[in-house]
Each structure stands twice: as C-alpha cells, then as structure tokens.
Amino acid sequence: MNISGSKALMEALLNEGVDTIFGYPGGSIIPVFDALYDYMDKFHYVLTRHEQGATHAAQGYARIKGKPGVCIVTSGPGATNTITGIADAMLDSTPLVVITGQVNDTMLGTDAFQETDLIGITLPISKWSYQIRDPKEIAFAVAKAFYIAGSGRPGPVVLDITKNAQSESVDFKPEKCDFIRSYLPNVAIDNDSVDNAAALINNAKKPFAIVGHGVTIGEAETELREFLDKADIPAAWTIMGESAMPTDYRLNKGMVGMHGNIAPNTKTNECDVLIAIGMRFADRVTGNLHNYARQAKVIHLEIDPAEINKNVKSEIAVLGDVKLTLPAITAKLQKQEHKEWIDSFAPCEQKEMNRVISKELYPDGDEALKMGEVVRKISEATGGNAILVTDVGQNQMAALRYFQFKQKRSVVTSGGAGTMGFGIPAAIGAKIAAPDRTVCLFCGDGGFQMTMQELGTIIQENTGVKMILLNNNYLGMVRQQQELFFNKRYSSTPMLNPDFCAVAKAYNIATSHVTKREELSGAIKDMLKDDKPYLLVVEIEENGLVLPMVPPGKGNDDIIV
C-alpha cells in the first residue's frame, strides 16, 4: 500500500503488537501524531507531561508486561529529555523503543531548529540507535528495533525519524525480523559448562545462589524454584531480582547488597559455591570486590557474554537464557539436603531482627513513624499481591526490604541508574500494563517533586496508582551518608516542601495526610477502598536511617547495623 511514512510507522507498530504508546508531541514529529489521530482506536496513547515521564512510564509498562515499551517524542529537547530513561533502561535491561522526531534530512548538520545529534548522544547508552531518513527504511528498521529491544539481554533502542521520512510516501509492506547476522542473542547451551556446573554444585557443602533480573526477564521463576529445591540451595536476590521468589519461600534468604540483609551478605563470604543467576555483580551488590566471595567458586549463569568475568571472575560460566540453562543444570543435580548450612543463616537473621527490623517495624508507640512500618502495613493490607513501584533513595530501600510478595514480576524499581523521579511515571506505566492489580508507589519528597507534573497524566488517564509519599523533608539517602560519613554536615539536603496534599487536591486526586501512628491504618484503608488514584502523605522520622548498610567502598564484612 502506498501511504505516508507516518502511517507506515503506525502500521509497523501494529505489526509488532504494540497496544500502548507513551509520548509527547512537538514540531518535528507532528506528521506522526497526525497519523496517530487516525489510529486512536488501535493504540492506547498516553500523553505524559514531560518526555522523561514518557520513557519511565514505558519502562514501568515494559517491566510488568515483559515486552517493549514504546514512546514517541519530538526532536531536540523532546529527544534529549528521554536520555535519562534510555540510560536507566540500558542499565536495568528494560526493552524500550524510543521513537524521536528529527529535522528534515536536508537540514541535518546545519544546527537547524530543534536539531540535536540524538544518534550520537544515545549510542553509548542504548542497545541500538538508528536514524531513518527515508520512509522505505521504516518497515525493516521498526522490525529490527523491536527484535533487538526484546531479545537476548533486553534494552532500549532509538529510532530517530527525519521529518521528510514521516511525510513522504512509501509503498509499505510490514516486515518481521528474527535474525541479524551480527547479533546472536540465543547461543546454544554448552553442555560441558552445564556438566561442570552441576558437578560443582553436587559436591558443594555450602552452596549459595543470588538471583537477579535475568530470572524475571526470562520468566524462569518455576525453573529457579525446581533448581533450588532439588539441590536445597539457599538463595538471595538483588533488588532487580526481587519477586522472582515469593517472600515466604523457605529458601528465600532475602536481599543482598549495600542495604541488604545481614545473613545473605555474610553468607556470600562463607559459601563454597556461589551461583549467580541472571545477575551482573553490580558494585551495589558486591561492595569492595577485594572482600567479595573470595573463598567461593563462582558459577555464573548469564545471557550477556560481556558480563562474564567483568567484575567477578567465575569458575564456570553458563551462557544463555536462564529459562533454558537452569533446567539443563537441574537435570544433572543430585537431590541434596543442606540443613546445617541453611540453619547457619538463622543467627544472622536473628541479629538483624533484634538490632534493625524489630525497631523499624515495631517501634515504641511515641516514636515518630518509621519507613519500614509504613511499607509493611501497606504490604499486609494488599495481601502481598500488589505491584511495588519505587522511586530512589531511602524510600526505595525501605520498600524493597519490607514489602512482601506472593506473585512474580511485581517489582519496578530503578536499580542500576538510581533515577530519582522514576517512581510516579513508572507507576503509571505499571498500572496501565496491569489494570487489575494494585500498584503501590513509594517515593520520597525529593523524587516526588522531580516528576510530580505526571499527576496530570494520572488524572487524564484516571490511572489508579496508590502513591505513598514518605516525607521527612530531607533528601534522606544523601542525608544518611552525610550523617554517617560526612560529620553530619547536611549540605543541600534539607528541603522546604509544599503542602503535598494541596498539590494532590489541585489535581483532584484523593489524598490524606498521616502524622501519627494511630492515623495510619485508617488512611491505608481509605487509600485501598477503590481503584482510583490516591496520594498518601506520611510524615516519617526526620533522621531515619536505612540499615543495615555496607558503606560505599567497603566490603560485605563491614556491615553497619
């Protein structure tokens, strides 16, 4: 069919099964939005209030749906506003297709109005960036973009479309891409490494597994469970791997990393075989590498060859999708029991319960509200079935530590990039992806104000996100490090905040303000009574610390409680 490039783009997106688009219009993308006008019955189009919001919303959508999120924005500032989202998606392996307008091809390189070299800017932070200058390229470029974004280790892809390519006509025929000769996302499983891994695990006395985002991406939760059950391996999770195991699963030993639980962090340095499953040994997980699992033989199950031996050297690397490699290893495992080893976690757990958790969850009646108790109360009120979205900082760590999960694929958080302001738009995307589930967003007063314009998106879409603002009138995580490591010099962390409830009211969003412990339960009940958007502002203790903590640059042996 002979149609405009813009219409061809719409058809190409439909051909990829796209049903939701987040975006913001502008000069260099008007032809695409003009075409979109005729496709409003085919796409759920969400107008965010800022292009950064569009990318984070698309990320939230992608993480819950397990397929690429799509945004369409204009050139220049519209395009550069997507950079944070693209970089975030790259670090957290989130499939994203970001479509940006660009000036006419004849104007490229002339410093034209709203021209930026988006391909040049995004090359280091995207999985693939491509400029479409001719509508004839749309069919193959869109097909290739979706294939790249969603396959292998997922990531963000940028399609920069010049305005002439949007308006010129093309004889369009949709294409599908399932092969690129320079890109082989699915390697054949190496039987030798599977055998070696199984042999090592069979002979292990103190095996320990760390579960990362790869399990959720590969939808390998069942395969993980079978693997752990058979060899009786205690397992912890990175924040990206939370909800791959239910919280109450007997082998789930909690969170590793800077603010992780004492037991898994300590046991990382005691195990004899460390099995990393779809995780990348991020510095927030390992702390100082010189003190990280030096005694252990490491087995690394990973889809991205570039992650092997990047941070931690592995004895055995099993390349491939954990959905396939896990059962291949499980088949060769002997049924094992490691009761004594698993029981050895208990003293650490007890120590953390006594010194940290009980104080956080069950404080004395007259103390100020703690982050942890608010999180746990809401988790309990939603029965462990909610999707947790977090912003970044103390609120994030408290939420990830104390929220509990029964269902898989239930966490959306900014792990690698630590993007403040991620929360509100990501929660919008998550709720749109799973309208039947409760979506609880935890954020702080800092991150909330970074993207609070997206409250406008919430009312326009009537997106029923439950926003819990843990307010301490501080940039809490920085304040915590200033308190602990910078002589309590609170440089630039106290904040004079607006009346957040009044902000919600201005958007006609239901809200309540909790300042005392006894008000909390009633407010949570009010928040969860329907499926409408809600802002719950909770005044929490000003000088709260997220503990335990491995200080930056220190090893897992130096945990502060």
Place this chain on the structure above:
Amino acid sequence: MEKKLYTVTVFSENIPGLLNQITIVFTRRQINIETLSVSPSAIKGIHKFTITAYTDEDTIKNVVKQIDKRIDILKAYYNTDEELIYQEIALYKIDTSKVLAMGGIETIIRKYDARVLEVLENCIVLEKTGLYEETQNMFDELQQSIGVLQFIRSGRVAITKGKKERLSDMLKKVQEFRSKGV
C-alpha cells in the same frame, strides 16, 4: 597487571556511526587509541578495523567483549604482537634543493629499504613500510641530516599467523546455527 600493546581487530557491517560505536568503548575507560586503520575486508560488505592500544589483558578482554556486544559488530578479537604479522607505512617529504646540495640520500634509501614515490622541483616524497621503530629510525636520521618537511605514518595493518580470516568461520557457524532453527 602488565600493560602492553594489544591489537584489536573488529569486523563490522558497513554503516554510518560504526567507528563511533567502537571508540566510545575505549573512551569510557580512558584508553588511548595508538593507531587505527579501517578498510573493506576480504568479505564483501564487511569492514575491518585494526586498532592498537596499550593496556592490560583483563581490560582488553572486557573492551573486546563490549565492542562485540554492539549490534552491528560481527566479531571483535584481540591479539598480541607475537600472534601477528603487522606493518605500517610512512611517507616523508624532503626538500629537493637540500637533497641535491647535501647528497647522501641514496645511502639512507638503501639502508632503510625505502623507495622514492615522487620527485618534484621543490620536494621529494619517500615511502617506507615496516615496523614502527623502523619508520621512526628513518625519520630520525632524515630529520637530523636533511630535515623532513612533512611526515605521515599510517595505522597498523595486521594479519594473524593463522590460515584464513576467522570471520568466515564465524559467518559459516551463524548460518548453520540459523538453519538448525535454534
């Protein structure tokens, strides 16, 4: 770890922006590219980059993996000098009148096995291929005796001591892999 000169060979699709995709991997780690040479490879439509850099083996391994990871890169390898036959080419422009006045140029040309590319009224252009030290020694000697008006040296070109270009094996494997429908 010990730093030494590594030669990175990259095969890529021939599309704009490829060089940028490769160099950002070096830039991000603050590794200086010593030499760079790019040309079409023996396989039609595929370009070959030869890059040299001083670094340690752990770093170069990661660099090569990160380059290989880029979608449009077919394959990236690294080698040490012992595994390669390599060469550079250098051009030297010298003043014709000085050559005539001072003499002795023939000795230098013979000594370094250089050749005369062009003789013009005001300048003579010499060419020498060889290792870095060889082209450099000839430059030093010319500079001290006659003086060099202009000097240019290419990036390294290198070929492995193996039988054929390893990319062809890889492309064959890719095709087999695909036909198996994995």
